[in-house]
Every structure is written in C-alpha cells, then in structure tokens.
Amino acid sequence: MKKRDKKKSGLRFIRMQTVIVPFLLLTAALCFMQWNVPYKSREFLLEPDAEAVWTDDAAEQEPECMIFWQDDVNGTAGRELMEAVLGQMKIPYDTCEGKEAGDLDLDQFRTIVISMTNYALLDDTLLDIINWTSAGGGLMILYPPEVNGSFQSIAKYLGIEHIGNSYALVGGLHFAQEFMLGGDHDYEITDPYESSMTVALDRECEVYLESTGEYPVPLIWERSLGEGEAVVCNLGFLEKAYRGFYSSSYSLLRDVCAYPVINASTFYIDDFPSPVPQGESEYIQRDYGMNISDFYTNIWWRDIYNLAEEYGIRYTGLVIEQYSDQVSGPFERNSDTQRFRYFGNMLLDQGGEIGLHGYNHMPLCMTGFNYQGEYDGYRLWRNREDMEEALTELKGFCEELFPEENFRVYVPPSNILSPEGREALKEATDIRTIASVYLPEMLGISYDQEFEVAEDGIIETPRVISGYILDEYMQLAALSELNFHYVNSHFQHPDDTLDEDRGAEMGWEEMYGRLCDYTEWLYTAAPGIRNLTGTELAAAVQIYDDxxxxxxxxxxxxxxxxxxxxxxxxxxxxxxxxxxxxxxxxxxxxxxxxxxxxxxxxxxxxxxxx
Ligand SMILES: [Zn+2]
CATH class of the missing domain: 2.60.40 (Immunoglobulin-like)
Incomplete structure (x- = not known):
C-alpha cells in the first residue's frame, strides 16, 4: 500500500459510481419486499466437524530442528517465538539451553536455530555447529547477538566481512527480493530502536530483506556454507506480528520446505446488524450533510457491500440486540427490527453469515474483573445465569429475524471474555467458534488467541487486523500472517466512521480508500485465497490444526x-x-x-x- 495518490482516488470514485446502480436496484427490491426477505439457508463451503477435539501438539516425531536458547530476555522471547512458529508449521523441534549444548549429537538434526545473546555460552559447540552446517545442515541465526569474540569468530562463515561498533536504527523494511507474498512495497517500522547489526557482507550472500534508506542494512540474508546453508535474521523484532518473517526465513534453510496453512480470507463486521445511532456526527455532517442513519444505509453500507461484490468477500456480521448496560433480567426483546432485517438479509444474500456479539455490549465478565481503568461505561455481571439469560434472549431474537440460520460464531464485545462467559456461551447458544484477536494488546485484558481447536472443543479463529486506519504496523502484521498461515482476518465496525480514534476525522472517503488499498494488496498478493465466512474459517482452522x-x-x-x-x-x-x-x-x-x-x-x- 504505497502512499495513495489523487489519481487513484479518482479511479476509485468512478468505479464506485458504476456499482451504485445495481446497488440501488437491490436496495429498492429489498424495500419492495418489505424489508423481510425470507433468506433461504444455503450450504457452507466447509463445515466444522461436529467432533472438534483438541489434539495434543506434543511431537511424537523425531525432531527436525534444535533450538539453542539462552535464559535472558531476548533468548527466551526468541525461543517462544520459534516454538510457536515451528509448532504451527508442524515441524518437530526440540529445545536446549545453549550452555548445555555440548552433550548433544548434532547429526540427528536437519536444522538448528540459535536464539542466544551471548554466543560464548556455546563454547566449543559453536565451531561444531559451523562444521555441522558445512556438512549439509541448515543454520538460522534468530536475532542479532552481542558482538563479542565468539560471534566474531564465526562471522565470516555467515558471510559477514565487517561489523560496525554500533547497532542500526531501522526505520523501514525493503524486500531486496520478493521472497514473501505481498512484499511488493516497503514497510515503515513505527517503533524503531537500535535493532540490527551494521554489517558489510561478502558477495556470496543473498539478501532478501534490508532496511530502507540510502545505506541499507541487510536484515535477512542467506549464504551457502559448504554443503549447507546459513540464514541470518538481523531484524531484532521478536514479536507475534513478525512471525511470518521467521517462518519465511526458516523455509530458506533446506532444499525444500513444506508446511500446512489455513488458506482463508475472512472479513467480520462487528455490531452489525445492530441498532443504528440516532442523530448526527460531526464528520459525517461535514462531508455528506446527512444524519448517521442515512449515512449508514446510503454511503457506508453501499461501499462496504460493493467492495465485497468486487472481491467475492462474504462478511460475517455480529449482532447486538440493543445498547443498554443491563446485566440482569428480564431481558426484553427489541421490537425495532426493520433495519436488522434489511442489513442482515442483504449480508446473507451476498453469501455472508450472521453470528452473535451480545444482547448488549457488556463483555461477559463477572464482578471482580478488572478493566484496568478502561471502559468506564461497562458493568460487570453478577453470575453466569444472568449471562445465559441474556444470551438466550439474543439467540431467540436472531432466530426470529433469520429463521433459516444457525448462529455459531461469537465475537466478544471489545474482545474481552472471561472463562465464565465462555461457559455461558456453551450452555445457552450453539456457538462453536470464538473470533477475538490475534495480537496481544498493552493492557493485557483482551482475549488473544491462536488459530487452533481449544481444549474445550471451541474453535479459535482470531482476527489479525481491524478498522480503516490500517497503519503500517497492521499492514506488516497482515503480510506476516499471509505468509505464515496464508490467512487474512479483518474486522470493522460501522461506528468506526464516527470515532476519532478510529479515523473518523480523515473522512469516510479516505477511510474507505485505505480499506480498498488493503483489499487490492491482499488479492493481488494472494489472488487464489479462499473467501470464507466465520464458520467456514473455523472448519479450515480445524482441518489445519488436526x-x-x-x-x-x-x-x-x-x-x-x-x-x-x-x-x-x-x-x-x-x-x-x-x-x-x-x-x-x-x-x-x-x-x-x-x-x-x-x-x-x-x-x-x-x-x-x-
Ligand atoms: Zn462491538
């Protein structure tokens, strides 16, 4: 997603005009049918197996990879990162603290990953590792270590001719070769630090990733060493959002690398359908001169609907019945259903799916839960029975609106969910899948997940990115996951368009433009990726996980x-x-x-x- 130019916006506008007509016809048709098209249940492309069972990941296979690690901050973070990466690539591995490495017979491994800061701890094994690589092994240096005598002694085998005294601040990533899907443009690093060794490499190195700027710092490179290969990740970001960089680097180590992926692109719309806010919003009024309700129907939904038409996207909408802060019964039925039916039926008609978000927007958390000073308006539930009663009402409401549908996907309000809330869901609804978030956030109160079947049989389908701002970090996380799991998972809300923190001030045209740029990038990088709904994604995750x-x-x-x-x-x-x-x-x-x-x-x- 390069900086957008005016010309492109213009093109987008023309494209938008061409799809308005069929949209209006469809809207008219739906109005004509009194907002109440009885939607005929269709078959899903994929259905989760009823017997979703958790399987123990403990590898019974002989380990292919050995991770040598050090018990310090980076060494531990690197080990945890590679355990997740290799575990999910289904590559059997073992781990060993570097200082104990001397006891091992290296010949039993095809690859070695070093997640260590001080290479001196490897002692004589360091040279053994170099000899093992020369004899045909695949060696990966996971992060830039301390440049001491031990590391200097092997630097030349890694293709390093010279190492500078200071570490480099990397402001952006440039793919010297497009070895990752979607690596067709540079990515800015929004939280740079002195992350990388400043190195000069010999001519035999093949550089895949380097820093942007006049004097690029090599960030990922590969060099043949005798019969083997060494790959150096001089990147220094050992975070979940970067996993795809490490899976891709690992895949360079041997002649061929094979790992299972999910193959799915899923877009969620949270709080949709839900009651439409009354009144006006500053930026909508500024740009369109209309109230929120008209904007939702005539502009926002039109654009979002047409975007799905263009790419075959099938949205998963998540229902909120009403916006009270009620946490005890009786939970009354919302009788104002016209817009629920209108939006919901259009979404279903387009091949989408409807799931549950909440009777209201109070996360399913009980008294005693700590919101860490956030979410002032949220109230806590007194017991599980009240949660179940509210969920039962929500389920009944949805069944009344969409009688042909089953509601099997749940998105927790604000991505927060307690264990008691999870139990209430299993008790009161047919929920089989929970879609919360992939990346952990700062406060640590959100429910972050992996793509997996959980021990209780619920299928976890985290959302990787969200909203319309789609900043550089999100783009980078999207790139990473496209390469790691071959997955796209995005969520948006209609009310993102009203919220300054979520980009409202830039105006809907710019917000929508960014989403269009994202989808263009995604479907250019992965034109064959499957467009799946939330339940179909769950089935794909189950297949992948098993x-x-x-x-x-x-x-x-x-x-x-x-x-x-x-x-x-x-x-x-x-x-x-x-x-x-x-x-x-x-x-x-x-x-x-x-x-x-x-x-x-x-x-x-x-x-x-x-
Ligand atoms: Zn929500």
Missing part, C-alpha cells in the same frame, strides 16, 4: 504423509533447489518464484523435484 505432517526427503522427490487428514489440506511449499514436477495425490499452484501452494487431495502426496 493435520500432522511427516516429510520424507529423497533425491528427486518429497513425500508428505498427512495424519489427521480431513478430506482436504493446504500446504505451502518453498523450493530453494530445483522446481516441482508432478504432484501425486494433490495439485500445485505457483504463487511466486520458488513458492507454491499444494492442495492435498489425498493423505499422501508425492512431489517429484526436477
């Missing part, structure tokens, strides 16, 4: 055995040596030079390598 991959590498072929195969699976493949030929048991789609997506049609797939 699959276990056994890889058998041999000269000229790769054999993948998929335990837990559920009739489909998607595997990302990077070929660093050779190109894939026939895939027996599946079909291959080329995404980028060297990067392929495999659709496994059987539980065993053999790919010949030419």
């Amino acid at each position: 699959v276990r991959v056994t890889r058998e590498y041999s000269e000229g072929s790769l054999k993948l055995t998929l335990d837990g195969y559920r009739g489909e699976a998607w595997i990302m493949l990077r070929f660093n040596e050779g190109i894939p030929g026939r895939a027996e048991g599946g079909s291959l789609e080329k995404l980028r030079e060297g990067l392929y997506l495999l659709e496994a049609q059987e539980s065993t797939v053999t790919i010949s390598i030419e």
Whole structure:
C-alpha cells in the first residue's frame, strides 16, 4: 500500500459510481419486499466437524530442528517465538539451553536455530555447529547477538566481512527480493530502536530483506556454507506480528520446505446488524450533510457491500440486540427490527453469515474483573445465569429475524471474555467458534488467541487486523500472517466512521480508500485465497490444526504423509533447489518464484523435484 495518490482516488470514485446502480436496484427490491426477505439457508463451503477435539501438539516425531536458547530476555522471547512458529508449521523441534549444548549429537538434526545473546555460552559447540552446517545442515541465526569474540569468530562463515561498533536504527523494511507474498512495497517500522547489526557482507550472500534508506542494512540474508546453508535474521523484532518473517526465513534453510496453512480470507463486521445511532456526527455532517442513519444505509453500507461484490468477500456480521448496560433480567426483546432485517438479509444474500456479539455490549465478565481503568461505561455481571439469560434472549431474537440460520460464531464485545462467559456461551447458544484477536494488546485484558481447536472443543479463529486506519504496523502484521498461515482476518465496525480514534476525522472517503488499498494488496498478493465466512474459517482452522505432517526427503522427490487428514489440506511449499514436477495425490499452484501452494487431495502426496 504505497502512499495513495489523487489519481487513484479518482479511479476509485468512478468505479464506485458504476456499482451504485445495481446497488440501488437491490436496495429498492429489498424495500419492495418489505424489508423481510425470507433468506433461504444455503450450504457452507466447509463445515466444522461436529467432533472438534483438541489434539495434543506434543511431537511424537523425531525432531527436525534444535533450538539453542539462552535464559535472558531476548533468548527466551526468541525461543517462544520459534516454538510457536515451528509448532504451527508442524515441524518437530526440540529445545536446549545453549550452555548445555555440548552433550548433544548434532547429526540427528536437519536444522538448528540459535536464539542466544551471548554466543560464548556455546563454547566449543559453536565451531561444531559451523562444521555441522558445512556438512549439509541448515543454520538460522534468530536475532542479532552481542558482538563479542565468539560471534566474531564465526562471522565470516555467515558471510559477514565487517561489523560496525554500533547497532542500526531501522526505520523501514525493503524486500531486496520478493521472497514473501505481498512484499511488493516497503514497510515503515513505527517503533524503531537500535535493532540490527551494521554489517558489510561478502558477495556470496543473498539478501532478501534490508532496511530502507540510502545505506541499507541487510536484515535477512542467506549464504551457502559448504554443503549447507546459513540464514541470518538481523531484524531484532521478536514479536507475534513478525512471525511470518521467521517462518519465511526458516523455509530458506533446506532444499525444500513444506508446511500446512489455513488458506482463508475472512472479513467480520462487528455490531452489525445492530441498532443504528440516532442523530448526527460531526464528520459525517461535514462531508455528506446527512444524519448517521442515512449515512449508514446510503454511503457506508453501499461501499462496504460493493467492495465485497468486487472481491467475492462474504462478511460475517455480529449482532447486538440493543445498547443498554443491563446485566440482569428480564431481558426484553427489541421490537425495532426493520433495519436488522434489511442489513442482515442483504449480508446473507451476498453469501455472508450472521453470528452473535451480545444482547448488549457488556463483555461477559463477572464482578471482580478488572478493566484496568478502561471502559468506564461497562458493568460487570453478577453470575453466569444472568449471562445465559441474556444470551438466550439474543439467540431467540436472531432466530426470529433469520429463521433459516444457525448462529455459531461469537465475537466478544471489545474482545474481552472471561472463562465464565465462555461457559455461558456453551450452555445457552450453539456457538462453536470464538473470533477475538490475534495480537496481544498493552493492557493485557483482551482475549488473544491462536488459530487452533481449544481444549474445550471451541474453535479459535482470531482476527489479525481491524478498522480503516490500517497503519503500517497492521499492514506488516497482515503480510506476516499471509505468509505464515496464508490467512487474512479483518474486522470493522460501522461506528468506526464516527470515532476519532478510529479515523473518523480523515473522512469516510479516505477511510474507505485505505480499506480498498488493503483489499487490492491482499488479492493481488494472494489472488487464489479462499473467501470464507466465520464458520467456514473455523472448519479450515480445524482441518489445519488436526493435520500432522511427516516429510520424507529423497533425491528427486518429497513425500508428505498427512495424519489427521480431513478430506482436504493446504500446504505451502518453498523450493530453494530445483522446481516441482508432478504432484501425486494433490495439485500445485505457483504463487511466486520458488513458492507454491499444494492442495492435498489425498493423505499422501508425492512431489517429484526436477
Ligand atoms: Zn462491538
């Protein structure tokens, strides 16, 4: 998403005009049918298996990778990061504190990741690791270490000719080669620090990522060492939002790397349908001269609807019945349903899905929960029974509005959910899937998730990014997840357009423009990605979570055995040596030079390598 220029906005405006007509016709048709189109239930592309069960991730396979780590802040953060990355790539690994490394036989591993600050702790093993790499191993330096004598002694094997005395402040990322999907433009780093070694590399290094600016600092590079490969991540951001950079770097270590992915693009609209605010809003009035209600119907929803038409997006809307702060019964039925039906039926008609958000917007948290000084207007529930009563009312309300639908996806208000609230959901509703957030926030009160089946059988489908501002950090997180899980998951609210913190002041045209830029980037980077609703995403996550991959590498072929195969699976493949030929048991789609997506049609797939 480069800085938007005027010309592009103009084009977008013309495009918008061309879709207004069918939109108005559709709106008229819906009005004509008295806001009450009985929506016919359609089949989902994918349905979660009723028997969603948690599976133990403990690898029974022989570890492919050894993570050497150090018990300090970065060493621990790096180990945790790589445990998540490798665990979710379904690559069996083991961990060992670097100072204990001497006891290990390195020959049993195909790859080694070093998550250490002080390489002196590896003692003699450091040289053993270099010799092991030369003999055909794949070595990954996870983050820039302390530049001491030990590191200096191996620097030349990593392609480093010279290391400067100070660390570099990296203000932006530039892909020297497009080795990641969507890496077609630079990314600004919004919270830079002196994160990276200033290095001069020899000519044999292949640089994939470097800093922006006149004198770029190499951030990810690869260098052959004898029969093996070394990859250095000089990036220094050991955060969840960067996982895709590390999975992509790891995939460079051997001739070929295969890992399962989700393959889904899902867009949620929170608080939709819900009661439309009365009155006016400063910026809507400024730009459109209309009240909120008219703006929602004639501008906001028109644009959001047309965007979905353009890309085949199928929204998941999350219902709020009313906006009281009531936390005890009786919970009265909202009788003002015209707009619920209007928006909801259009959304369903477009292939979308409706899920639950709340009877009102009070998070399902009980007395004693600490909002850390945020959310002054929120009240706490006294007991689980009250929560269940409110949820039962919400479910009844939705069934009355949309009688053909099942409501299986839940989004917690403000992304906050307590264990008691989770139990209440299971008791009072048919919720099978919870969609909260992926990235942890500062206060630590939001419910952050992984893409997985939880121990209680609920399928966790976190949302990665949100809103219309879509700042550089969010774009970077989106890029990372597209490469790590081959997933897009975004949520927006109609009332983002009213809230200054969420960009209202810039005006809807700019906000919508940013969302359009995002979708253009996404569907250019991944044109074949599947547009799924919340329930379908849950099914895809279940398929992904259940699959276990056994890889058998041999000269000229790769054999993948998929335990837990559920009739489909998607595997990302990077070929660093050779190109894939026939895939027996599946079909291959080329995404980028060297990067392929495999659709496994059987539980065993053999790919010949030419
Ligand atoms: Zn909400």
